[in-house]
Amino acid sequence: MTEQTTNPANRARRLARGVAYGAPALLLAVAIAGVDFWPFSAYRLFSTVRSDATSSQQLVVSFADGTERAVSCVDHPVLRETMRFVPKLAVIDARTRDVMLDTWFADCDIDGADVVRVRIDRVDRTVDPVTHVTTETAVTTVWNELL
Structure with a gap:
């Protein structure tokens, strides 16, 4: 392994990017699929x-x-x-x-x-x-x- 992949700061950045891009992608996928999957939906509360x-x-x-x-x-x-x-x-x-x-x-x-x-x-x-x-x-x- 290289120093760049084992560096804790790099791992933290990759994790933060995964969460930052993954959470909105999951919300969008749930909305498009139309499933009621709490806590990612509950649109009825506001509709x-x-x-x-x-x-x-x-x-x-x-x-x-x-x-x-x-x-x-x-x-x-x-x-x-x-x-x-x-x-x-x-x-x-x-x-x-x-x-x-x-x-x-x-x-x-x-x-x-x-x-x-x-x-x-x-x-x-x-x-x-x-x-x-x-x-x-x-x-x-x-x-x-x-x-």
Whole structure:
């Protein structure tokens, strides 16, 4: 080996260049591929358009005794981050769906043994620009299943 390749200063420079060029290249590759690979993505955090009309989802569970409980996805991190999988719930196998539901129930402190029906509702709201009062305008069921 030559003195130039074993010199600690040269090794440090090569490492710094690798990090300086590699990190932006990795960010660009993740963005182009469109994968959600944290911490190199999470673009959803910054891509929400803010206007006077908003929409959010909520988990609604029905219990055997006839009562219902609605849980806002905004207040529960697991629900909030997994709502993008809702369109796939109709086509995934029952075991995978059950694991997802059990995870949601655990995040919301719900005893899954008593749940007889689960649905996801999209709640549309408008916000008054002057008073900032939120008014619910529509509730649409996105997914509904008997357990």
